[in-house]
Amino acid sequence: MSSKPRILVARAIFPEVLDYLSRHFEVESNQSDTAWSPEQLIEKLQGKVGVLSTGGERISAALLAACPQLRICANMAVGFNNFDVDAMTVAGVQGTNAPDVLTETTADFGFALLMATARRVTESEHYLRAGHWKRWSYDMFCGSDIHGSTLGIIGMGRIGQAIARRGALGFGMQVIYHNRSRLDPATEAACGARYVDKTTLLQTADHVLLVVPYSAASHHTIGAAELAQMKPTATLINIARGGIVDDAALAVALREQRIAAAGLDVFEGEPNVHPELLTVPNVVLTPHIASATLRTRRAMAQLAADNLVDFLLQGRPRTPINTPRLVARSA
Secondary structure: OOOOOEEEEOOOOOHHHHHHHHOOOEEEOOOOOOOOOHHHHHHHOOOOOEEEEOOOOOEOHHHHHHOOOOOEEEEOOOOOOOEOHHHHHHHOOEEEOOOOOOHHHHHHHHHHHHHHHHOOHHHHHHHHHOOOOOOOOOOOOOOOOOOOOEEEEEOOOHHHHHHHHHHHHHHOOEEEEEOOOOOOHHHHHHHOEEEOOHHHHHHHOOEEEEOOOOOOOOOOOEOHHHHHHOOOOOEEEEOOOOOOEOHHHHHHHHHOOOOOEEEEOOOOOOOOOOHHHHOOOOEEEOOOOOOOOHHHHHHHHHHHHHHHHHHHHHOOOOOEOOOOOOOOOOO
16 A cells, blocks of 8 residues: 555646656546535545645535545635635645746736727627628727726736736836735836725726635625726726626626626636626626636646645645644544
8 A cells, every 4th residue: 555645636637747746645636627516525535635626626614524634725726715714724724825826827818808808809709700790980899998098906916916017017007006905115116006095996997907816805896886986988807706796786787888898707606607797798708717828827736736745745835825723633
């Protein structure tokens, strides 16, 4: 019988990362990418000391109680709202995430989604593919400018700052931001960004871009009341997490043209999408792909794997998100 620690890889990952893990651990993998129920995940975790997870695997207090040998959950994502961090800390389970390696790629995509939304790229492509384009007209699919406009960013962490730099330095945008805490003056200057309160941002920005982490406090950061404060010509972009935006309220605002357009990479209850969002033309929808380049996804998987190796073999994870209590977990 192998003396290596036993771990679970909950979703399909790059074969080379799986090979790397197999050199250190006895690995049960899910290369078929089967969707497991919470009960199946608990069953798979029996006897495992670690799991490489993605945002789809909920690590709850009930799961932790049912998996007494579990010592680390390594998320292949920068977000970790699938973790009950408090319960993990009490249970003595380490949590890790994958920051930094996806910052620039995600910022690229945020800007791509902003531009596609503002310039009505998806809407016009559908028009062309349907065979409706017969002649040119002066106002056909006129959108809104990016250059020289005002970009409002809610959430000014690593990704928010990278987007701000692209806007200010690349497109000459006036960048304003709102965050739980104001950045230091040097960081603001490097980003070309100015701090404002949330109401001012919503009322002023031509484009509102969301990069705030999901939590109970940030749930429905943008709802009907906030949408009503935005300009009717404004666009809204969400690359943060589902639940930051009230998708039902957004669908109404788009249909009634209270705002011009929206671009969404994340959704409440994903992979399900609110059905009304699928019927309005002025929205660009993408399936949670902001970090989806091969280089970045490999780096995310490798960092999650490195966290497992470093913690289980050396006791020091690279990117911890909590400091678990020292409690005895079953051997």
